Amino acid sequence: MALQELKVNKLRTFLSLFGITIGIFCIISVLATVGSLENKIQDDVQSLGSNSIYIDKWEYLNDSNYPWWKFVNRPVPKYNEVAFIKAKSTLAEYTSYVNSITTKVLYNDNELSNTPIYGVSEDFNKIQKIEIAYGRYMTDAEFLRGTPSIVIGFENAELLFGEAARAVGKEISVDKKKLxxxxxxxxxxxxxGGSPYDYDHCLIYSYRLFASCYNANATYLDPYIIVKAKSDVPSTALSDELRGVMRQLRKLKPKEEDNFALNDINMFSEQVSGFFGTVNIGGWAIAGLSLIVGAFGVANIMFVTVRERTSQIGLKKAVGAKSNIILTEFLLESAFLCILGGVFGLLLVWVLTIIASAIFPFAITIAPGIVVLAFTICIVLGVLAGIIPASIAARMNPVEAIRSK
Structure with a gap:
């Protein structure tokens, strides 16, 4: 009967379902886009080193009124502090020193400007997600001796050598040094996610190689130390322990304030989740208005349908159809119409994801849970929109219903 209603009254049905279609489109598009964006940013944040603490002179989330000049006057982390932290910390699994600079890279007639160079210690690749596509990472012996062996970013390798695989074993010139x-x-x-690492365009040095090429203690550089907690240790516990270790290392008196910052990466993840939770609420509010309008449209078409079928309802009841059968019939029809509107909304979202994924720097996907949510909303709306018309139909007197035509 619902399909017959669609065929007979195409325009009326389309206008009634349009609100449901737009509402589902708004909800699913917002949830899919925001969810995909949040996953991308969370992955980028976790690429900084999951369950890790960044020891720096700067606070990355400075919500206090701490004067900026005090941050400037703080001492920067030193390479020799890594050994002290490893010796004193019982909760840390890996500790790495990181320093960086930007410079030019030369290979024959090819030149790359503003290339970031990261000077790191041995544990860096155990904290960061660094996957080697061709060749290998630097060995412990190369870290120890500071030999002129490096790893290069994929896009830089393509720019210099045409194909990234051809870069392995080649020598490049960086600040007049052959590497x-x-x-x-x-x-x-x-x-x-605001990652400080541009792995596609960088060069990674061992710290000793970096220190032999540049002044690692220069004031214009901002080195830091990354400490990753053991798998069963929360980052908050590691942060508390590191505060004591760093105060001991810096020889601070009990009443002296910290001259270092402990930046917890998990705090970034919590802030990202909170922000996107607020965005989702806004999306639900906008889509909710469309769904309410759509529900009234479906309710309207069901009232009209009940009036048009009054004689049929009377005939059914006259031959033995019970009230609950009539009620169920119209509720199913109402739910079916809403589901149909939801299907059109999902199709529009699917088209949107294809277009948006080609434009945005991340893929937009529709999670199975979102699809289930969409159909659940459609069924609930269909039942709510049809409950009054269906109840009217179920309570009709069969004799009066038959005579009404």
Whole structure:
């Protein structure tokens, strides 16, 4: 009967379902886009080192009134502090020193400007997600001796050598120093989470090689230390322990304030989740209005349908159809109409994801849970929109209903 209603009254049905279609489109598009964006940013944040603490002179989330000049006057982390932290900390699994600078890279007639160079210690690749596409990462012996072996970002390798695989074993010139490429980092793609690492365009040095080429203690550099907690240790516990270790290392008196910052990566994840939770609420509010309008449209078409079928309802009841059968019939029809509107909404979202994924630097996907949610909303709306018309139909007197035509 619902399909027959569609065929007979196409325009009326379309206008009634349009609100449901737009409402489902709004909800699913917002949830899919926001969810995909949040997953991308969370992955980028976790790429900083999950369950890790960044020891720096700067606070990355400075919500206090702490004067900026005090941050500037703080001492920067030193490479020799890594050994002290490893010796004193019982909750840390890996600790790495990181320093960086940007410079030019030369290979024959090819030149790359503003290339980031990261000087790191041994545990860096155990904290960061660094996948080597070609060649290998630097060995412990190369870290210990500071030999001129490096790894290069995927896109830089392509720009210099045409194909990234051809970079392995080649020599490049950086600030008049010859360096041999040991490996090429797998392509990472654009980061949306504020990551300080541009792995597609970087060079990674061992710390001793970096220190032999540049002044690692220069005031214009901002080195930091990354400490990753053991798998069963929360980052808050590691942060508390590191505060005591760093105060001991810096020889601070009990009443002296910290001259370092402990930046917990998990705090970034919590802030991201809170922000996107607020965005989702806004999306639900906008879509809710469309769904309410759509529900009234479906209710209207069901009232009209009941009036048009009054004689049929009377005939059914006259031959033995019970009230609950009539009620169920119209509720199913109402739910079916809403589900049909939801299907059209999902199709529109699917088209949107294809277009948006080609434009945005991250893929937009519709999670199975979102699809289930959409159909659940449609069924609930259909039942709510049809409950009054269906009840009217179920309470009709068969004799009066038959005579009404």
């Amino acid at each position: 041999r490429i040991a490996g090429v980092i797998a392509k990472q793609g654009q980061s949306l």
